[in-house]
Amino acid sequence: MISWSEKYVQSNVAGLLLSVGPLFTLILSHFLTKDDKFTFIKFTSISIGFLGVLIIIGFDTISNLENGDVDNLLPKIAIILSALGYTISSILAYNIKNLGTIQLTTYVTIAAAIVSIPFMIIGEIKSSSFFNLNSILAIIYLGLFPTALAFQLRFYLIFKAGPIFLSYVAYLIPIFAIIWGFIFLKEAVSFEVIIGVTLVLLGVFISQKKNLER
DSSP: OHHHHTTTSOHHHHHHHHTTHHHHHHHHHHHHOSSOOOOHHHHHHHHHHHHHHHHHHOTHHHHHHHOSOGGGHHHHHHHHHHHHHHHHHHHHHHHOOSSOHHHHHHHHHHHHHHHHHHHHHHHHHHSOOOOOHHHHHHHHHHHIIIIIIHHHHHHHHHHHHOHHHHTTHHHHHHHHHHHHHHHHSOOOOOHHHHHHHHHHHHHHHHHTHHHHHO
16 A cells, blocks of 8 residues: 555655554554553653654645645555554554464465465556566565565564554654665755654653663
8 A cells, every 4th residue: 555655645745644653553552452551651752753753754744735636635545544554463463472473474474475466466467577587586685684584573573662662663764764865865964854863763762761771
């Protein structure tokens, strides 16, 4: 849904919409987990982080949410549903205590592959793929690093720190976009961006302050 949506909406708008993920997680974790409950500290930390994301992306992005025709409404809804899907999957994984990260990663990737088969068939009918060395290497890389290894790290963090902490990934995405843009594209880093990054990191610090002290 995210990949489809970004064909119709700007990346900064997509980033802002995905940033509702921690808010979803804060609410749902309170009702669907036994030990990752809503607290004022968590709410404060997520609010500070969300403010930092707004500053990084730009407040004009909010006005972009209201612009556009009905055709742009469905992609925006799809992105929000994607954020909700990430939230629910994190909570479900957190509640599965009898499986290791390798087992959980295996089951999740197999299930995702099965679900993807109909879409693959439709895609092949519309535009056939031609395999070569580059495409095979790309598939191997995508399967190992941003999928298998990423899921391993994701589930490890869920088990160790809980779904609310993991939800901060949504706030860190704009920061990494800024870092890579500065390194590879020589993009300028404004004072507003520095303030936004500081607020995001402050929010993460506040959320984990007790753990750090312990």
